[in-house]
Amino acid sequence: MTKLKLLIVGPVLLLLASAVQAQKFRSDDPIWEDPDRKPIPSPATIDDVSMVVDFLSNTFAHRPDDRVPGAENINTLGEVPDSSWFTNRMTMRALSSADLVKGPNSRQGPDMSKPWVIVRGKTQGITPGFTIVDGRGDTYFIKFDPPGYAQLATSAEVISTKFFHAFGYNVPEYYLARIRRENVTIGTDAKLTDENGRKRKWTEKDVDRIFKRVAVQEDGTVQVVASLKVDGTVIGPFKYYGTRSDDPNDIFPHEHRRELRGLRLFAAWLNHDDSRSLNTLDSYIQEGESGYVKHHLSDFGSCLGSGSVRIQGRRAGNEYMLEWGPILKAALSFGAWDRSWRYVDYPRYPSIGRFEADYFKPERWRPEYPNPAFERMQNEDAFWACRTIARFTNEAVRAIVKTGELRDPEAEEYLINCLIKRRDKIVRHYLARMNPLSDFQIATKEAQNVLRFCNLGEEAGVGKAESYQYQWSSYDNGSGATKSLGAVEVVATPELPMPGESATGYLAVVIRTLSPDQKDWKKGVTVYLAPSPLRVVGVERE
Numbered sequence: 001m002t003k004l005k006l007l008i009v010g011p012v013l014l015l016l017a018s019a020v021q022a023q024k025f026r027s028d029d030p031i032w033e034d035p036d037r038k039p040i041p042s043p044a045t046i047d048d049v050s051m052v053v054d055f056l057s058n059t060f061a062h063r064p065d066d067r068v069p070g071a072e073n074i075n076t077l078g079e080v081p082d083s084s085w086f087t088n089r090m091t092m093r094a095l096s097s098a099d100l101v102k103g104p105n106s107r108q109g110p111d112m113s114k115p116w117v118i119v120r121g122k123t124q125g126i127t128p129g130f131t132i133v134d135g136r137g138d139t140y141f142i143k144f145d146p147p148g149y150a151q152l153a154t155s156a157e158v159i160s161t162k163f164f165h166a167f168g169y170n171v172p173e174y175y176l177a178r179i180r181r182e183n184v185t186i187g188t189d190a191k192l193t194d195e196n197g198r199k200r201k202w203t204e205k206d207v208d209r210i211f212k213r214v215a216v217q218e219d220g221t222v223q224v225v226a227s228l229k230v231d232g233t234v235i236g237p238f239k240y241y242g243t244r245s246d247d248p249n250d251i252f253p254h255e256h257r258r259e260l261r262g263l264r265l266f267a268a269w270l271n272h273d274d275s276r277s278l279n280t281l282d283s284y285i286q287e288g289e290s291g292y293v294k295h296h297l298s299d300f301g302s303c304l305g306s307g308s309v310r311i312q313g314r315r316a317g318n319e320y321m322l323e324w325g326p327i328l329k330a331a332l333s334f335g336a337w338d339r340s341w342r343y344v345d346y347p348r349y350p351s352i353g354r355f356e357a358d359y360f361k362p363e364r365w366r367p368e369y370p371n372p373a374f375e376r377m378q379n380e381d382a383f384w385a386c387r388t389i390a391r392f393t394n395e396a397v398r399a400i401v402k403t404g405e406l407r408d409p410e411a412e413e414y415l416i417n418c419l420i421k422r423r424d425k426i427v428r429h430y431l432a433r434m435n436p437l438s439d440f441q442i443a444t445k446e447a448q449n450v451l452r453f454c455n456l457g458e459e460a461g462v463g464k465a466e467s468y469q470y471q472w473s474s475y476d477n478g479s480g481a482t483k484s485l486g487a488v489e490v491v492a493t494p495e496l497p498m499p500g501e502s503a504t505g506y507l508a509v510v511i512r513t514l515s516p517d518q519k520d521w522k523k524g525v526t527v528y529l530a531p532s533p534l535r536v537v538g539v540e541r542e
Contacts, residue, residue, distance in 0.1 A: 022478050024076075025477055025537050030538070032075065034082065034083035036251075038292065041290060043284065043293060046235060046282075049236075051278055054277050054278060058240070070378060072252045072253070077536070078380060078539050080258050080259050084294050085170070089165070097396065100162060101399055103403075105173045107138075109176070110132070110177055111134040112177065114134070114135035116179075116183060116185070117134075118202055119132065119133055119139075128213070129143045129144065140228055146214070146215060149306075151404070152305070152306045152311065153302075155406055156306035157301045158405075159303075164300065170296040170297070172229075172281075173227070175226045176404075177224050178223050180221055181211045186203075186204065230281065231285060235282050237282065240255060240260060241372040247293050261377040262385030263275065263374070264365075264385070265362065265377075265386060267367060267374075268365035270300075271312070272300065272367075274301075276371060279300075302316075304415065305346075305349075305354045311350075315339075316368070317365050319339065320366050357417070357418040360425060380434075385430075386431055389423055397416055397420055424460075428462050431460060432521075436521065437525050438456050440452070442535065450496060451529075453511075454494060457513075464517065465515050466514045468493075469488055471484065472486060472507060472509045474506070505531055506537075510524045526540045
């Protein structure tokens with residue numbers, strides 16, 4: 001290209017690039033897949049995060065200020081695209097009971113036709129575990145229930161995993177199995193870390209000792225949860241803040257990812273108080289000479305009423321390990337003021353532990369210590385998660401709880417009812433905080449285009465909508481300018497007539513829900529429509 005052509009074409013290209021950059025919506029919006037699985041070299045393996053360091057860092061160093069931005073990894077509809085972190089499942093549609101029950105599992109569980117061979121493990125702790133290879137050559141990590149609480153942690157882990165998979169997260173495959181001492185043998189080179197932190201070979205006495213320190217069923221079997229090794233090479237946990245410096249695909253600060261902010265509501269529903277970096281897992285998925293990092297949530301033994309190695313503590317879900325407000329109240333009142341959660345009554349179900357729904361308030365639920373992503377959850381993030389929770393029908397909840405194979409039918413029914421009550425509390429609280437309109441789509445009615453949507457709040461029984469107020473405008477995708485296409489109109493049903501054929505180009509409509517009992521439903525929801533082809537391309541909420 002000559003210098004003259006460069007002088008002429010160069011500015012034109014710059015103007016075109018500038019014009020494209022100024023556009024609110026691009027031709028490929030809304031994006032449904034985040035291109036964060038581009039091939040990269042294998043990142044370094046990170047050692048397990050120290051709980052003390054994680055506690056101090058999250059409690060003191062990564063607290064939000066008054067300038068928290070909105071979620072950064074969303075598309076123009078406010079949705080989370082599929083990525084190495086997340087896959088849209090129940091976020092987009094109600095899954096069948098069969099899909100919910102299957103969850104992440106790809107097989108029937110460990111092969112029981114031959115004894116399991118221990119290859120490594122630990123004997124320290126209240127509920128020790130070990131890694132086995134089954135008859136098919138698959139590798140599983142085996143965990144037990146604490147003595148006196150058969151099915152407490154193992155069933156909670158399986159049930160919770162099914163929920164988190166349905167929410168959309170990457171999770172390991174967990175399977176329940178019932179074994180006896182004779183079902184386990186020791187591999188030739190199996191090593192363990194003992195109570196003194198020393199590595200040595202496994203002995204038969206070590207295995208005997210473990211089986212004497214775990215919960216045993218009435219029939220003499222021991223229920224265990226077997227976690228299948230995840231795909232790829234494990235490279236450590238992820239943090240709920242910042243990015244991973246050796247992963248070029250990891251560009252959104254974790255505290256500004258909608259699926260990690262909204263995780264707060266999912267964790268509150270299931271009382272996953274242990275939702276912290278220690279219970280996450282990154283793996284490097286090799287594809288040819290390079291690969292990408294896949295991010296998982298893991299370790300759900302401390303969910304529902306289980307504290308993993310014991311029944312859940314009374315503080316769990318109610319107060320941080322270090323929370324100055326209650327500490328100062330108790331100190332300044334010389335002990336006259338006390339924490340109300342200390343006196344909550346729990347039914348005595350050993351397989352359930354401490355889990356309830358009457359005292360539960362979703363807005364005050366707490367993990368063990370502050371989570372940087374949870375702390376930055378905004379109304380839009382909560383709405384995104386709440387909409388997913390609302391999709392779980394009573395039948396869906398029941399189907400998932402059944403995968404825990406609880407032997408006490410009364411305990412099982414109690415758990416189902418608690419989850420339903422907690423679901424309803426979350427939905428009522430968060431769908432009342434903003435206009436709960438969703439699922440916008442263009443349809444045809446009597447040869448005319450209409451914009452249809454649903455009112456999640458009304459469907460969930462949160463409130464009653466009297467009517468919907470709306471106003472159409474043309475929208476300039478370059479400048480952002482709008483021009484009214486008519487007066488404010490009102491309809492009684494969630495279906496809006498669209499402007500006539502004379503309205504070309506981008507369109508925008510602001511919709512407000514008029515309700516006698518929900519004042520925040522009047523907050524505007526702006527829906528953007530793109531031409532050629534006519535489609536919903538954007539949603540913004542006040």
